[in-house]
Amino acid sequence: MTKALYAKAGGFLALILSVLLYVQAAQAASRDSVEAFLKVTGFDVAIDSIALSAESAPAMLGFEGDEFGAEWTRLADLVFSEEIMRERAISILQETLDEDMLAHAAGFYATDLGMRLVEAENLSHFADDEVKQEEGEALVDELMAEDSVRIDAFERMSHAIDPNDIGPKAFQEVQIRFILAAAYAGLIQLRTDEAGLRAALAADYETLREMMNRSALAANAWTYRDFTDEEVLTYAEALEDPDMATVYELMNAVHYEIMLNRFEALALQLGQVGPAEEL
Numbered sequence: 001m002t003k004a005l006y007a008k009a010g011g012f013l014a015l016i017l018s019v020l021l022y023v024q025a026a027q028a029a030s031r032d033s034v035e036a037f038l039k040v041t042g043f044d045v046a047i048d049s050i051a052l053s054a055e056s057a058p059a060m061l062g063f064e065g066d067e068f069g070a071e072w073t074r075l076a077d078l079v080f081s082e083e084i085m086r087e088r089a090i091s092i093l094q095e096t097l098d099e100d101m102l103a104h105a106a107g108f109y110a111t112d113l114g115m116r117l118v119e120a121e122n123l124s125h126f127a128d129d130e131v132k133q134e135e136g137e138a139l140v141d142e143l144m145a146e147d148s149v150r151i152d153a154f155e156r157m158s159h160a161i162d163p164n165d166i167g168p169k170a171f172q173e174v175q176i177r178f179i180l181a182a183a184y185a186g187l188i189q190l191r192t193d194e195a196g197l198r199a200a201l202a203a204d205y206e207t208l209r210e211m212m213n214r215s216a217l218a219a220n221a222w223t224y225r226d227f228t229d230e231e232v233l234t235y236a237e238a239l240e241d242p243d244m245a246t247v248y249e250l251m252n253a254v255h256y257e258i259m260l261n262r263f264e265a266l267a268l269q270l271g272q273v274g275p276a277e278e279l
Contacts, residue, residue: 031094040110046251048125050259051080153236182267
């Protein structure tokens with residue numbers, strides 16, 4: 001992995017990915033170890049689920065999905081190939097995760113509780129978003145009415161896996177880079193420059209942040225609905241461990257790097273089949 005790869009990320013996402021250069025593995029993990037890590041933690045399924053984000057791609061550009069016809073499905077499947085995304089994740093994690101960090105995270109997720117959590121999370125990644133959100137919000141209302149300790153545990157979990165609130169900023173960076181790539185490919189025509197685009201999205205940052213936090217709380221309530229309060233609290237404590245925090249920092253960076261890379265690739269592909277419109 002070279003610094004040139006990360007330099008292509010640009011903007012805020014480059015700062016996120018700098019952690020991948022800063023945290024150099026003391027004892028680089030083997031490919032077999034990383035592949036086993038992905039499976040036992042469920043991160044392999046989380047990477048695969050990035051493909052679902054392609055459904056929002058046309059809307060980001062002001063299009064309807066069916067405007068690209070049959071080519072849309074073909075290109076989305078091609079660009080968001082599980083093989084491509086997993087290979088990219090493995091390549092980065094091999095250079096940034098050492099055997100000790102792998103063993104720590106895998107050790108927790110290999111327990112009975114850990115395996116049940118991964119099973120629930122894997123199912124959640126591909127559950128119907130509307131159903132999950134609606135039922136999750138109803139569960140949150142019930143838990144709040146009961147003053148349940150689960151609400152605090154869910155908030156601790158969310159903070160533990162993203163203590164610096166990287167998610168909303170990274171998602172906006174993906175949007176920006178996708179739109180710029182689409183303009184470069186001739187798919188759309190921008191009525192502003194990059195600075196103007198960033199300013200426009202920055203104005204919506206707090207709204208996006210609040211929406212993502214509410215969505216995460218509802219998703220947690222739905223995903224872990226069959227676990228006991230004690231189990232949820234145990235999970236929160238496990239995620240707050242410094243070694244686990246480092247692992248998740250890296251996994252978050254990998255997740256958004258792959259998303260950005262694939263969205264830019266999608267824009268270039270769509271530029272060959274779609275109409276040019278103003279945005």
